[in-house]
Each structure stands twice: as structure tokens, then as C-alpha cells.
Amino acid sequence: MPIHESLLQRLQLCTSLPTPPSTAVKLIDLVNDPNTSLIQIADCVAFDPALAVKMLKVANSPLYSTRRTATNVRQAVNLMGTHAAVTVALSFSLVRNLSGTHKNDEELLFWKRSILSALACRILAGRFGFNPDDLLVAGLLQNIGVLALQTTMPDEYPVDAMALDDEALLEAEKAKFGSGHDEVGYWLLKKWRLPDHLALACIASHVAPSTGETPPSPGGCVAVSGYFADVFIKEKDTGAVQKVTNAASRWLGMDADSTAAVLEKMGGSAKEFEDLFDVPLIAVEQAEAIVDQAKELVMIASLGKLRELEEKAQRDALTGAHNRQYFDEAFNQEFAASSRHGWPLSVAFIDIDHFKQVNDTYGHAAGDNALVTLSRLISTQIRNGDIFARYGGEEFVLLLPGMDSDAAWIVLSRIREVIASFAHTFGDATFNMTISAGLASHKDGTLTYVLPEELLHAADNALYAAKHMGRNQIVRATKEIRMVKHSLPLRGE
Incomplete structure (x- = not known):
């Protein structure tokens, strides 16, 4: 030049x-x-x-x-x-x-x-x-x-x-x-x-x-x-x-x-x-x-x-929540520590109600935006030591170390209310979403699990029950449902 x-x-x-x-x-x-x-x-x-x-x-x-x-x-x-x-x-x-x-x-x-x-x-x-x-x-x-x-x-x-x-x-x-x-x-x-x-x-x-x-x-x-x-x-x-x-x-x-x-x-x-x-x-x-x-x-x-770089590898690319691999490793470690020391451990599956309708009505870009917003909302309601991860699609999982079922219930109730009251906007569209959650706790009273996957299955079954009972609610795992798979509709429907 x-x-x-x-x-x-x-x-x-x-x-x-x-x-x-x-x-x-x-x-x-x-x-x-x-x-x-x-x-x-x-x-x-x-x-x-x-x-x-x-x-x-x-x-x-x-x-x-x-x-x-x-x-x-x-x-x-x-x-x-x-x-x-x-x-x-x-x-x-x-x-x-x-x-x-x-x-x-x-x-x-x-x-x-x-x-x-x-x-x-x-x-x-x-x-x-x-x-x-x-x-x-x-x-x-x-x-x-x-x-x-x-x-x-x-x-x-x-x-x-x-x-x-x-x-x-x-x-x-x-x-x-x-x-x-x-x-x-x-x-x-x-x-x-x-x-x-x-x-x-x-x-x-x-x-x-x-x-x-x-x-x-x-x-x-x-x-x-x-x-x-x-x-x-x-x-x-x-x-x-x-x-x-x-x-x-x-x-x-x-x-x-x-x-x-x-x-x-x-x-x-x-x-x-x-x-x-x-x-x-x-x-x-x-x-x-x-x-x-x-x-x-x-x-x-x-x-x-x-x-x-390590932190980036542990995160879901879309929502910024931890990814499933990170959750699985952390969950196994926390379950072992809970079993060894006798302190409570709670885990909850969280699923967005009728998420397919959001994608069909407003488009997948709006759906992605809603997933990001939901992740941020949940992150504001939990402790630094809690682990929030995207488990797949519109399903998330929340790990609450040292927290019994009653305390975890309060946290999940607050999360459900915050999400239900939030108005999502995308372009000219405005819409609300709700969630269903299934909660299971280990070393909490008489509820104790031998294997970590049993605790996960109990929370998963509780989520199915929440969907079956009308959605927009939290169901706590009990002895009756913790190991029984319900014949329910798919969660995203």
C-alpha cells in the first residue's frame, strides 16, 4: 500500500x-x-x-x-x-x-x-x-x-x-x-x-x-x-x-x-x-x-x-450446562461418598412439558433459545456445589450432594415456579413453558440404594409418574415406584 x-x-x-x-x-x-x-x-x-x-x-x-x-x-x-x-x-x-x-x-x-x-x-x-x-x-x-x-x-x-x-x-x-x-x-x-x-x-x-x-x-x-x-x-x-x-x-x-x-x-x-x-x-x-x-x-x-479447555470439554455446547459425561463421573463419585459416609444425596430428572409443540409452533431456533434460557434460570436457583447437566434433548438432571429429599423438594419447587412464570420471547412470539421433575434420594431415612444406577432409575421413574399425573409437577420416588417402570407416554409428547 x-x-x-x-x-x-x-x-x-x-x-x-x-x-x-x-x-x-x-x-x-x-x-x-x-x-x-x-x-x-x-x-x-x-x-x-x-x-x-x-x-x-x-x-x-x-x-x-x-x-x-x-x-x-x-x-x-x-x-x-x-x-x-x-x-x-x-x-x-x-x-x-x-x-x-x-x-x-x-x-x-x-x-x-x-x-x-x-x-x-x-x-x-x-x-x-x-x-x-x-x-x-x-x-x-x-x-x-x-x-x-x-x-x-x-x-x-x-x-x-x-x-x-x-x-x-x-x-x-x-x-x-x-x-x-x-x-x-x-x-x-x-x-x-x-x-x-x-x-x-x-x-x-x-x-x-x-x-x-x-x-x-x-x-x-x-x-x-x-x-x-x-x-x-x-x-x-x-x-x-x-x-x-x-x-x-x-x-x-x-x-x-x-x-x-x-x-x-x-x-x-x-x-x-x-x-x-x-x-x-x-x-x-x-x-x-x-x-x-x-x-x-x-x-x-x-x-x-x-x-x-477442560471446563469447555465438560459443558454442553448449546446450553452451557454440564454434559452427560461429566454428570456420570460426578454422580458415581458422589454416590460412593454418600454410601461411605452416610450423608444424603438427591438427584432429579427435569423434563420440559410438551417441548415438541414449541419446536413445531415456533421453530427449532426458538426451541434452542428456550433451552438456553431454561438452563440459565435453573443455574440461578442452585448452589455452587450442585451439578446441573443436560442429559439429552429437552431432559436435564440435577445432582444435589448432601441434600435430603425435603430440602431438594423445596429447591425443585422453586425452580418449577420460576420457569412457569417466565415468558419466553423469540422474534414476535411469546410463550410460557412448564417442567415435570422426578426426585429420588439416597441415605435419606429408610430409602437406600445399593447401586448408583438404581438411584437414577428411581428418579427416572418418578419423572414418568409426574408426566402421567398431568405434568407441571414434581413427584418424589417412593418404595413403590423407585424400581418399577411405568407404561407412560413419551416425555416430550
């Missing part, structure tokens, strides 16, 4: 835009030349003493650790290889020139975030098998458009730009200038004649992935790198950990443990990158504390997600 015309004019007229130094210009020529040789790179680096020192340092660092040690630029370049040497040299040259003496806190913060993003990119590249040197440069320059906009219009640009989320910052920029730092960054890097894949990182890393499964990509690594950097930059913002966990999952399919592992590796390598780029990042002790806190938050978030 092209830059907004008025913004482009201002950028073109700006005399203080970030520009690469002479050494970087020569390195860019070498990057663009497929026939570049190691000798050409070594010559270019050797003419810049400060850069030569950097290249020796990085060649002998764990980044390119080998059994051999480089003692001069030629050996350093040879150890790193053509592509790695020229891209890394370009990174150092650009950062040294563009960061300058850190004129203000905002500029220092920008480079701290950029270098931490580059570190994250390099770690992620190793994890997914991408070129680490290309991603290092891409991560370093992905937000160069921010620097260009701050330089061109310092009085108009948000002072707290680095405090904003990247997505929020882009929205603010586009509302203000018609284009964001992603488009400006692409324009600037093309102006510098950097390779397309580096310039495109400015755009690609700001475009959200499509819905569904997205395989890890270099652009995804660059996009997520800023979120990893923010964990260290915004150390007091505990939400930064949740954001990087979500971003890493969305862009790269990473789980919480993998995200924590990248953060830990960043913390261990931050000092090394700080020394290489001569930009203060974060103290070792501080990095360790941040990583420890982040790992703890990631674990908590992971457990919360697991609980959320």
Missing part, C-alpha cells in the same frame, strides 16, 4: 531523515551483489576500525562459536561466511550511526527495543530453521519507520509511541498521517536500496496472520519479536507476558513452555548483545528477575488455558 501523498511529500522534503553511513552504503552494495567475495567484505570492514573490532568480537562470540579463533578481519569474515558477514556488519554499521549518542530517552528506548527484537529474531530463527542473520537485520529495522516519523514531525508524533502496542500505534499513525510506520519503514529501506526481503519485513511483520493454522514463517518471527522485546522493556506491565504468549501462539503456533524458553534464552544473551551493539539493554540481575516472573506468569496463563 503506497504512503499517503501528503505524508510522502513531507518525508521527501525532510533533510534530517535517518541515512546509512558511508560504510553501510558500501555494505548495501555488497549485499545486493550476488558475486560479492569474502575479500571485498573484509576490505570494506577493515577501512572502518570500529566496525573491524566489532566483527572480530562477534566472530569469536557464541553467536558463531567454532573451534577456530579469528585474530584479524579476514579470518573473522572467513569464519562467518559471506552472507552472515555482510549482513551482521551492516547491522552494526547502521545501529552505530543511527543511534548516535542517544539524544533523548525516546531514541534510546527505540534502539533498546529494536536490538532486543533482533535478539528474539535470531533465537526464533534457530528454533524454526530460518536464516538467523537475515532475521536479525529484519528484526532490527522492522520499526525504522517510527524513527523516520519522529524525525520528520517531532511535534506531531505521539511522545509515548514506545509505550503503545504496535497495533494501537499503527492505528494512531494512520488516523493522524494517513499511513503508518510499517509503510514508511518499507519506503525508507527501499530508498536505502536494501534487499526486498528486508524492506518487506516492515510490512509483513505488521499484518495479522489469517485465521486458522498458520505455519511458522520468517515474517511471523519478526512480528512476534517485538512482543518478546516488550517483556523486558515494559517490565512492570504483567500484561506483556500474556501478549507475547498469545502472539507466539497466533503467529508461530508456539505453546507456553516454548515461549518461556525463548524468554529465558533472551535473558541469558541480553548482556552479549548489549556489548556487541554498545547500547545499554538490561542488567543481568534484572533480566533474570524478569525472566523468572515471566516464566511464572506463562505457567499461570498456561494452567488457566488448560482449565478453560
